[in-house]
Amino acid sequence: EAQVTQNPRYLITVTGKKLTVTCSQNMNHEYMSWYRQDPGLGLRQIYYSMNVEVTDKGDVPEGYKVSRKEKRNFPLILESPSPNQTSLYFCASSLLGDLALHFGNGTRLTVT
Amino acid sequence: AQSVTQPDIHITVSEGASLELRCNYSYGATPYLFWYVQSPGQGLQLLLKYFSGDTLVQGIKGFEAEFKRSQSSFNLRKPSVHWSDAAEYFCAVGARGSYIPTFGRGTSLIVHP
Numbered sequence A: 001e002a003q004v005t006q007n008p009r010y011l012i013t014v015t016g017k018k019l020t021v022t023c024s025q026n027m028n029h030e031y032m033s034w035y036r037q038d039p040g041l042g043l044r045q046i047y048y049s050m051n052v053e054v055t056d057k058g059d060v061p062e063g064y065k066v067s068r069k070e071k072r073n074f075p076l077i078l079e080s081p082s083p084n085q086t087s088l089y090f091c092a093s094s095l096l097g098d099l100a101l102h103f104g105n106g107t108r109l110t111v112t
Numbered sequence B: 001a002q003s004v005t006q007p008d009i010h011i012t013v014s015e016g017a018s019l020e021l022r023c024n025y026s027y028g029a030t031p032y033l034f035w036y037v038q039s040p041g042q043g044l045q046l047l048l049k050y051f052s053g054d055t056l057v058q059g060i061k062g063f064e065a066e067f068k069r070s071q072s073s074f075n076l077r078k079p080s081v082h083w084s085d086a087a088e089y090f091c092a093v094g095a096r097g098s099y100i101p102t103f104g105r106g107t108s109l110i111v112h113p
Helices: none
Strands: A004-007 A010-013 A019-027 A031-038 A042-051 A052-055 A076-078 A085-094 A105-112 B003-005 B010-014 B020-023 B024-026 B034-036 B046-050 B056-058 B065-069 B072-076 B087-094 B107-112
Touching: A004 A052, A004 A085, A010 A019, A010 A042, A019 A031, A019 A085, A019 A105, A085 B065, A105 B003, B003 B087, B034 B072, B046 B056, B046 B065, B046 B072, B072 B087
Parallel strands: A010 A105, B010 B107
Antiparallel strands: A004 A019, A019 A076, A031 A042, A031 A085, A042 A052, A085 A105, B003 B024, B020 B072, B034 B046, B034 B087, B056 B065, B065 B072, B087 B107
């Protein structure tokens, strides 16, 4: 089954404790992206990647890192999480230039 | 840069009634246009997309949308709503050659029995 898999689904952590949210897709998509969803603000793009070793900032990249060492994986790294990063995070992928995104089921992160 | 406006934060309809969700975009040329649906606790699922050609686009779950260039709109429609259609709906626009689609803030659809 074609899918985007994110882990974990729920994560509660404390300020400053590094964490990684994993994302993997099995559709051989070149394009992968991370979004955060906040009430009243819709979805905002954090980072995106057009292929292995190619990443770029989206609208709200501050406080986040990503890497794309393999085509199927695109982890989101929070080196020093802060409470304003409490949000619902989505990973998405698509064929390059298509922009018809396939989304994971989300990771709800709470930073206390 | 492109932008998307979904004027309605909430829409309430009765089951079996018709539905139209509004989406207006701002972009200098013909954009890529999308509608996504998000059910509670789920990720977003693509309902339909417009790239070019026929301005009336058919999607999954009985939805359709019409691209109207003169009005910069891409409204989503369904002739008869089912209770399972209750969800959050997002319109998105993408510029050709760009890799940063812009999402609207969403419209929450409530379906009364």
